[in-house]
Amino acid sequence: MCRLLAWHSQTPLTVEQVVAPDSHRLAELSQVHCDGWGFAKLDAQGELRTAMGSQPAHESPEFLRMTSNEATSNGIVHLRWATGDLAVSPGNTHPFTAKGSVGDIAFVHNGYLPEPEDLLDDINPQLVASFRGETDSERYFGLFATELEHEGGDVVSALRRTAKRLSHKEYTSLNAMILTPSTIAVLCLFKPENRPLDEDEDYFDLTWGDQQGVVSAWSTGVRPSFNDGRPLDNGTVLLVDTSSGATSIESIA
Numbered sequence: 419m420c421r422l423l424a425w426h427s428q429t430p431l432t433v434e435q436v437v438a439p440d441s442h443r444l445a446e447l448s449q450v451h452c453d454g455w456g457f458a459k460l461d462a463q464g465e466l467r468t469a470m471g472s473q474p475a476h477e478s479p480e481f482l483r484m485t486s487n488e489a490t491s492n493g494i495v496h497l498r499w500a501t502g503d504l505a506v507s508p509g510n511t512h513p514f515t516a517k518g519s520v521g522d523i524a525f526v527h528n529g530y531l532p533e534p535e536d537l538l539d540d541i542n543p544q545l546v547a548s549f550r551g552e553t554d555s556e557r558y559f560g561l562f563a564t565e566l567e568h569e570g571g572d573v574v575s576a577l578r579r580t581a582k583r584l585s586h587k588e589y590t591s592l593n594a595m596i597l598t599p600s601t602i603a604v605l606c607l608f609k610p611e612n613r614p615l616d617e618d619e620d621y622f623d624l625t626w627g628d629q630q631g632v633v634s635a636w637s638t639g640v641r642p643s644f645n646d647g648r649p650l651d652n653g654t655v656l657l658v659d660t661s662s663g664a665t666s667i668e669s670i671a
Contacts, residue, residue: 419499419501419530419590419614419617420451420497420512420526420637421447421451421636422494422497422528422593422636423444423637424604424634425632426491426632426633426634426658426663427492427632427633428631429631430490430491432485432488433485435489436493436634437641440642441485443639443642444475444495445476446476448475448476451497451499453472454470454471454498455511456471456511456526457481457484457488457494457513458526458597459488459492459493460490460491460493460597460599464521464660465599466515466521466598468515468524469484469488470511470513472506475497491660492602492660493597495526496526501530501554502530504552504553509550509551510553510556512555513597514556514559516559516563518571519570520573520599521598521599522599524596524597524598525562525563525594526594527592527594528591528593528594528622529589529593530590531554531589532588534553534554534557534558537558538557540561541557541561541563542564546560558584561584562576562577562594562596565580573596573598574668577603577605577670588612589612590612590613590614591608593605593608598660600660601657601658602657603657603658604624604626604635604650604658605670606622606651606652606654606655607652607653607670608652610622610652618638624636624637624638624649625641626656628663629646651667653669655667
């Protein structure tokens with residue numbers, strides 16, 4: 419399980435600038451969420467760029483460089499905490515990416531989805547062939563990316579179809595952040611009854627805010643000093659236009 423951050427800003431910002439004065443929190447959280455890190459952004463031309471590593475973020479010079487120097491108007495960050503016996507490896511590190519009708523897509527997930535191999539028959543075979551790891555998260559992404567093509571690039575409809583397909587599974591959380599050239603999507607969808615007993619009740623909660631022209635969303639613990647955050651209700655998705663910053667919230671039920 420993992421920690422997530424996404425943002426849009428009219429002025430390009432580094433990760434440290436986005437979360438200030440909590441710039442130290444990601445490194446601190448990576449003491450526990452220590453099984454890799456990942457970063458995706460849109461560059462000045464709107465092209466998707468990614469960076470990732472399988473070492474703990476607080477031990478990674480590349481993570482330090484990225485968070486302090488890589489400014490962007492649209493980005494997502496992932497700190498991984500591996501589930502069960504899944505390997506800590508580059509292939510299992512988020513974000514997962516694919517090309518689609520909406521352009522390149524980056525996807526990060528926090529949660530556990532049991533028996534993900536059951537999904538393979540529902541995933542585009544080309545995506546299955548491109549999988550680089552063994553995680554449930556990558557299979558979940560493959561299902562979403564397949565549904566996105568079926569829905570002609572409509573992110574909300576694709577998330578609804580994906581959620582319906584997975585509704586019978588005893589997952590902990592399908593919380594995800596998705597970055598495309600036109601949209602940041604932040605999905606809050608979890609089953610409270612399946613939360614691990616050793617985690618706090620708010621572990622899967624997501625919060626978002628719009629302050630001084632910066633729209634951001636984050637997992638519990640990432641921005642403790644942000645006083646005007648609004649909870650993202652379970653069963654909803656926050657959509658952010660990557661050009662204008664306009665926001666909307668849609669139900670996934």
